[in-house]
Amino acid sequence: MSKYRLGEFEEVVLLTVAVLYGKAYGVAILSEIEERLNREVSIGSLRTVLNRLEKKGCLSSEFGESTAMRGGKRKRFFKVTKYGQKVLQETRAQRQQLWDAIPKTAFE
Amino acid sequence: MPDQKFKDPPKWPSRLLRWFCRAELLEDIEGDLMERYQMRITSDGLSKANSYFLKQVFLLFRPGIIKHPRLPFLRNHNDMLNKYFQYTARQLLNAKNYAVINIFGLAVGIAACLIILLYINEEWSYDTFHAESDSIYRVTTDETEDDGVVRHLANAYPPLAPLLASTYPEITEVCRYFPSNLSVKNPENNTINQESQFFFGDSVFFEMFTFPFEQGTAETALDQPNAVVLTHSTARRYFKGEDPMGKSLLLEGGIDIKVTGVIEDIPANSSLQFDFLAAIPLVRKVMGDWALHPQHSWYYPPMYTFIKVPNKDDAERLIEGMPSFSENHLSERLAEQKRFNMQPLHRVHFESLEGDLEPATNPSVLHILLAVAFLILAIGCSNYINLALSRGVQRFREIGMRKVLGAGNGHILMQLSVESFSYLALALLLALGMVQLALPHFNGIMERELSLWTNGGWYLSLGTLLVLGLMGLINAFFPYLAVTRFDLNNVIKGGKSLKVNLNGGGVIKNGFVVFQFVTAIALLVATFTIQQQLRFIQQKNLGLQAEQVMIIPIRDDSIQNNFSTAKELMLSVPGVNSVSAISNFPWERGYYNFQSTINGQGKSIEANLQTLLVEEDFVPTLNMEMVQGRSFSKDFGSDATGAFILNEAAARKFNIQNLDGLRINMSSINAGDPKVGEVVGIVKDFHLKSLHHEMEPVVLTVAPQSYFLDNFVIRLQTDDLEQYINQLSSIWQSEISERPFEYFFLDEAFQAFYLKESRLAKIFSYFAILALIIAGLGLFALAAYLSERRMKEMSIRKILGAAVWQIVGLLSRDFVRLVLIAIVVASPLAWLGMNYWLSDFAFRVDLHWWVFVGAGLMTLAIAVGTVSLQGLKTARANPVESIQQD
Numbered sequence: 001m002s003k004y005r006l007g008e009f010e011e012v013v014l015l016t017v018a019v020l021y022g023k024a025y026g027v028a029i030l031s032e033i034e035e036r037l038n039r040e041v042s043i044g045s046l047r048t049v050l051n052r053l054e055k056k057g058c059l060s061s062e063f064g065e066s067t068a069m070r071g072g073k074r075k076r077f078f079k080v081t082k083y084g085q086k087v088l089q090e091t092r093a094q095r096q097q098l099w100d101a102i103p104k105t106a107f108e
Numbered sequence: 109m110p111d112q113k114f115k116d117p118p119k120w121p122s123r124l125l126r127w128f129c130r131a132e133l134l135e136d137i138e139g140d141l142m143e144r145y146q147m148r149i150t151s152d153g154l155s156k157a158n159s160y161f162l163k164q165v166f167l168l169f170r171p172g173i174i175k176h177p178r179l180p181f182l183r184n185h186n187d188m189l190n191k192y193f194q195y196t197a198r199q200l201l202n203a204k205n206y207a208v209i210n211i212f213g214l215a216v217g218i219a220a221c222l223i224i225l226l227y228i229n230e231e232w233s234y235d236t237f238h239a240e241s242d243s244i245y246r247v248t249t250d251e252t253e254d255d256g257v258v259r260h261l262a263n264a265y266p267p268l269a270p271l272l273a274s275t276y277p278e279i280t281e282v283c284r285y286f287p288s289n290l291s292v293k294n295p296e297n298n299t300i301n302q303e304s305q306f307f308f309g310d311s312v313f314f315e316m317f318t319f320p321f322e323q324g325t326a327e328t329a330l331d332q333p334n335a336v337v338l339t340h341s342t343a344r345r346y347f348k349g350e351d352p353m354g355k356s357l358l359l360e361g362g363i364d365i366k367v368t369g370v371i372e373d374i375p376a377n378s379s380l381q382f383d384f385l386a387a388i389p390l391v392r393k394v395m396g397d398w399a400l401h402p403q404h405s406w407y408y409p410p411m412y413t414f415i416k417v418p419n420k421d422d423a424e425r426l427i428e429g430m431p432s433f434s435e436n437h438l439s440e441r442l443a444e445q446k447r448f449n450m451q452p453l454h455r456v457h458f459e460s461l462e463g464d465l466e467p468a469t470n471p472s473v474l475h476i477l478l479a480v481a482f483l484i485l486a487i488g489c490s491n492y493i494n495l496a497l498s499r500g501v502q503r504f505r506e507i508g509m510r511k512v513l514g515a516g517n518g519h520i521l522m523q524l525s526v527e528s529f530s531y532l533a534l535a536l537l538l539a540l541g542m543v544q545l546a547l548p549h550f551n552g553i554m555e556r557e558l559s560l561w562t563n564g565g566w567y568l569s570l571g572t573l574l575v576l577g578l579m580g581l582i583n584a585f586f587p588y589l590a591v592t593r594f595d596l597n598n599v600i601k602g603g604k605s606l607k608v609n610l611n612g613g614g615v616i617k618n619g620f621v622v623f624q625f626v627t628a629i630a631l632l633v634a635t636f637t638i639q640q641q642l643r644f645i646q647q648k649n650l651g652l653q654a655e656q657v658m659i660i661p662i663r664d665d666s667i668q669n670n671f672s673t674a675k676e677l678m679l680s681v682p683g684v685n686s687v688s689a690i691s692n693f694p695w696e697r698g699y700y701n702f703q704s705t706i707n708g709q710g711k712s713i714e715a716n717l718q719t720l721l722v723e724e725d726f727v728p729t730l731n732m733e734m735v736q737g738r739s740f741s742k743d744f745g746s747d748a749t750g751a752f753i754l755n756e757a758a759a760r761k762f763n764i765q766n767l768d769g770l771r772i773n774m775s776s777i778n779a780g781d782p783k784v785g786e787v788v789g790i791v792k793d794f795h796l797k798s799l800h801h802e803m804e805p806v807v808l809t810v811a812p813q814s815y816f817l818d819n820f821v822i823r824l825q826t827d828d829l830e831q832y833i834n835q836l837s838s839i840w841q842s843e844i845s846e847r848p849f850e851y852f853f854l855d856e857a858f859q860a861f862y863l864k865e866s867r868l869a870k871i872f873s874y875f876a877i878l879a880l881i882i883a884g885l886g887l888f889a890l891a892a893y894l895s896e897r898r899m900k901e902m903s904i905r906k907i908l909g910a911a912v913w914q915i916v917g918l919l920s921r922d923f924v925r926l927v928l929i930a931i932v933v934a935s936p937l938a939w940l941g942m943n944y945w946l947s948d949f950a951f952r953v954d955l956h957w958w959v960f961v962g963a964g965l966m967t968l969a970i971a972v973g974t975v976s977l978q979g980l981k982t983a984r985a986n987p988v989e990s991i992q993q994d
Contacts (some may be wrong), residue, residue: 026140027147043140044168047133051172066139068114069146073139 006091012037013049014058014088018080025064025075026050050078058084117145118158121165128174137168188519192526199527207531209889210492213882214535217488219542220878222572223550224481226543226558228474229568234377234457238318240416244453245423247272247413247430248461252445253701253716262461263410264448266391267402269310272415275437278422283310283317284388285380285412287465289663291847292384293358294346301345302663302848305383308391314369316416317380323353324369333389337369342383360847363393376557379456379465406442410463414453426450462698473868480875483627487879489579490620491886492531496524496587497617498893507591521588528583532576553870586616618926621890624883625930625967626937631876632963633938634945637955638869641946644953645862651794653731657854658833660820662689664845671723671814674844681839683825683832688729689817691721695797695861699806706762706787708770713762717774718804720796721811727753727791729823737767737789740810748810750785756793758805764790774809783812798861799951821854884970887923891978895919903987916979920972927971931964938963 006014016032017024026043029050033041053059064075080088122138129137141164148157200207235241247268249261269282286308293300314326314337321329322340329337336357343352352367359365365386374381391399391409398404417423427450434443451459460468496503507520515523543560551558667674675687691700699718706713724747726732727739735756740747752772754764764770767787774783793803811817824832833851840849859866895902902915939955946952 026136027143030140030144042167043137043144043164044170044173047137047140047168048170048172051133063136067143069143070139071114071116071142073135073142075139076136 006087009045010049010053011088011091013046014053014080014084017059017078018085018088022077022079024078029078053084054078057081058087115146115149115154117142117161121162125165125168128169130173130175133173137173141165188522189526192523193530195523196527196530200530205892206495206889209885210495210531211535211538213488213491213885214532215488215538215542216878216882217485218535218539218572218576219546220484220875221481221575222539222543222560223546223558224477225568225571226547226560226563227550227554227556228478229565230377230556230558230563231457231469231474235379235453237375237377238316238453240316240318240418241453243416243418243420243423244316245415245417245427245450246453246456247415248449248451250431250447250449252447259698260461261410262412262456262464264413265407265446266400266405266409266411268448269411269413269415270402271437272413272433275433276426278417278419278426279415280418281312281316281416283312283414283416285309285313285414286388286391286409287382288394290394291360292346295356295358297348299346300848302850303383305381306386307380307382307384308386308388310388313385314371316414319371319374322370322372323351326369329369330385330387332366332368333387334363334365335368336365336384336386336390337371338367339371339383340373343367343370359390359394361394363390365390381466406438406446412465415450423450467864470864473864477871480631480872483631484875484879484882485575485579487624487627487882487886488535489583490624491882491889492528492583493586494617494620494886495889495893496583497590498890503587504591517588517592520591521584524588524591525580525584529580532580532583536576553867590616617890621887621923621926622930622933624879624886625927625971626934628876628879628883629930629934629963629967630938630941631872631879632966633934633959634942635869635873635876636959636963637938637942637946637953638865638872640953640959641949642862642865642869645799645865645951648795648799648951650858651732651792652796654853654855654858656824656826656829657730658820658822658824658836658851659693659854659857660822660840660849660851662818662820664847665815667845668815668817671817674820677839677843678820678822678836681832681835683828684836685823685825686725686729687823688725688821689723689811689814690726690819690821691811691816692818693796693857694718694720694806695857699804703775704807705773706764706770707773709764709766709768715762717758717772717807719774719807719809721816722808723814723817724748724810726808726821729821730794731823732794733792735790735792737787739789739791740808744788746785747788749812750783751810752785752787753789753791753808754787755791755803755806755808757803758807759790761805772807774807783809785809798858800861800949802950880967880970884974887971888974888978891919891923891975894922895978895982899982899985899990902982903985903990906983906987907991912980912983915983916976919979919982920975923971923975924968927964927968931960931967935960935964 012033013029016029016036020028020032026046030041030043030046033039033046050059050061054061058081059078060081061076061078064077066072066074125138125141126134141161144164145157145161148160152160238244246262247264249264251259251261253259266284266286269284273279273282288306288308289302289304290306291300292303292306309330311330314321314329319326324337329335338346338352346352346357347355352370355367357365357367388400395409399409417426430448430450433448434446438446456464456468457466458469458471460470507515510520510523540560547558547560550556662668671689675689678684678687699720701716702719704715704717706715722740724740724742727734732739734753737753739753740751744751750772752774754762758764764787767790770787772783772785772787791808795803797804822836836851837849898919902910902919905915905918938960942955946955
């Protein structure tokens with residue numbers, strides 16, 4: 001069991017970064033979340049979560065290319081670390097365990 | 109990515125973002141923002157994109173994104189702080205005398221301030237302890253006399269309160285409050301006393317004013333017409349520990365009253381001070397039915413009238429409308445004479461009105477006291493700053509070293525602050541001790557019962573801490589400014605420019621010294637002048653001899669009816685030189701005024717004469733001096749019905765040189781015939797009012813009936829006063845009256861006029877002495893450091909043949925110059941202030957130049973004394989010792 005427990009939004013962001021493997025930078029993550037989960041996310045809240053995850057060691061980041069659309073500013077690409085991977089898997093396992101434990105008759 | 113032209117987002121949100129966003133996050137956040145912005149333009153259009161951009165920037169303003177504020181106090185300095193305390197302790201121990209002077213000076217300043225604040229706090233809290241004090245007002249009267257003189261009276265008359273209540277629905281409660289002086293007896297144990305604090309009040313009294321009840325209830329205590337409420341200590345006096353509730357007390361004339369409540373003793377900060385509060389219907393029994401009559405009591409008795417107006421707007425309208433009330437609701441005659449005003453309860457203590465409950469406090473005196481206390485505090489602060497500045501050389505090296513080792517200006521400021529706050533904390537502790545010691549004495553002077561624990565409210569503590577905080581910062585800031593303005597290299601090398609800087613930077617230092625001595629000199633001048641004026645008052649020829657004159661108030665008709673018997677009885681006591689009587693003393697309710705005509709010598713003057721009704725022997729009893737003519741005498745039978753004596757002021761006013769054929773026709777004094785008679789003499793001007801008042805023209809005449817005479821005036825021999833008083837007392841009680849024997853001495857009554865002034869004189873003299881001590885100590889330390897710095901110079905001078913006095917002179921010269929400047933600055937200030945203070949007196953001393961010179965010389969002497977003490981030490985030291993060192 002890792003000591004770090006993911007919040008719901010953190011989990012979403014971490015998974016999205018994994019989905020966008022190699023192309024995960026701010027705007028891309030935003031669009032992906034908006035598209036898949038149909039929820040409005042502000043740059044501020046996303047960036048705070050990305051920061052936090054990076055600080056915890058779930059994500060790593062490096063600067064990439066810049067485009068004209070970005071006014072010449074570089075993109076920061078995020079990647080899920082090994083630790084992040086473990087946290088995600090653990091989270092999933094915990095969920096699964098809970099799902100498995102539900103008696104069949106409960107949802108009938 | 110769609111091909112399109114790049115559009116700049118709105119400028120100021122971007123700028124805002126750049127300002128608050130962390131540098132390491134800024135680039136990609138800004139990139140993301142812009143990319144999203146471009147996308148929004150294509151999808152939603154420019155204006156929606158702009159508002160999206162703005163919203164996103166605001167949403168970015170959150171912890172995790174914004175920079176760490178770079179404030180020194182948010183960083184962790186605990187270890188450094190510990191070090192600073194250590195440095196402070198070292199500084200303190202290194203130069204103990206310096207520390208003692210500093211802490212003592214600061215402590216004295218703080219203590220003076222605290223005491224004054226305690227006092228002022230109590231003054232300002234007067235009458236504010238009532239639950240609804242904000243909505244209580246007092247109705248006062250401007251009464252126009254027949255001669256057009258307007259008197260501002262603190263009270264109104266009995267019918268006004270009910271009339272106001274029925275006229276204005278905004279007024280929810282009205283309450284009359286009426287003082288009396290009655291003898292009260294407990295029939296069970298025969299305790300009998302003359303009670304001067306016996307008051308009557310309407311039944312709402314205890315609902316309007318909040319006085320906590322020990323027994324009984326506020327709502328019902330005064331419901332019965334013969335109810336009386338006692339204070340705790342009065343109840344103890346009369347019932348000695350028995351339960352007073354429901355018991356009877358007897359007023360004079362056998363009026364039976366019933367105790368229906370006991371309240372806690374009245375707090376000192378109340379204008380309403382009473383021992384008894386009886387239900388107002390009792391006034392009828394004591395004075396007669398007319399006293400509360402709706403028509404017949406518009407002139408007497410005067411009653412304090414309080415009203416409650418809960419709504420502020422209503423109250424403001426009422427205050428505006430009150431002066432015109434009498435025109436609209438009273439008869440024409442009354443409206444001409446009386447105009448009413450409304451005064452908020454908390455102003456009662458500060459507005460001086462005739463016939464008020466207690467003498468009012470002049471708010472400007474409070475301001476002056478406050479200013480003086482803060483000046484003393486500032487003198488203490490100046491000492492601290494000055495000594496910190498002059499210790500420069502050592503300190504500057506130390507601080508230079510710290511800077512070399514990496515201390516920033518912030519660190520230096522922090523260190524200096526820790527130092528100044530530590531000194532202040534020690535000073536505060538010392539000051540609390542001083543206050544505790546000095547308060548009883550202060551209370552004695554001001555007749556208060558202040559204590560640090562009961563009077564220091566939370567806001568007083570908070571205020572003190574705020575002021576101390578400010579002081580701490582100021583005390584740290586001046587040395588900080590001086591230190592950080594120096595070039596680091598010079599400081600370390602101790603080069604020539606350091607010394608230049610140190611001596612040149614003395615403007616601040618000299619300024620503080622001048623300030624200290626200006627304050628000290630001004631306070632000295634004030635002390636001298638106030639004391640001079642007091643001595644002037646005490647030694648002024650009053651035109652009568654007040655010493656050994658005993659006054660016995662007559663409160664009993666039976667004495668007046670048998671006046672001559674009582675007089676004979678008292679004259680029979682050995683030691684009683686003469687006995688006379690007077691209607692009233694003008695310092696209480698002024699003079700009687702009688703419409704009169706002065707005839708003779710070809711003139712006929714109509715005038716309203718201020719009159720004193722006296723007994724025949726009044727003039728000789730008070731040793732008054734006749735300028736012309738004779739005093740009253742029983743030998744002239746006509747004196748009793750019509751004879752007049754003018755004072756010199758009256759003679760001047762009516763231009764009277766001699767008495768030939770001069771007659772006065774005085775309109776009826778008591779509903780009888782007019783008093784007509786000749787002017788038999790002119791008496792030298794005499795003072796029966798305080799010297800604040802101008803000499804007024806006065807006429808003396810013999811009282812037509814002895815019931816006008818309300819005070820015996822008795823001249824006693826000087827040798828064995830106590831025995832004479834005892835004998836008088838026993839004769840009084842056995843043969844003259846059943847009432848308690850009460851008396852006072854005329855000269856003591858005169859002294860009481862100047863109570864305010866003599867208090868002020870005492871307080872000022874203490875302040876002046878404190879200011880001088882602190883300033884002197886500061887100067888002493890300053891001189892010590894400066895002469896230490898010039899030790900080598902002086903040693904060389906000495907070797908080259910300078911005499912001791914030359915060296916002392918050299919060292920004192922600068923200080924003498926500063927004190928001289930202080931004298932020049934202080935004199936006009938003190939002159940203005942004292943002229944203002946003296947303008948309150950009709951009879952005053954002149955401000956003499958020698959008072960200023962005296963104060964200046966005294967200060968100069970102290971300054972030169974302190975400085976040359978140091979100079980002597982330097983001059984007499986062995987020069988070899990200081991030169992050898994290098």
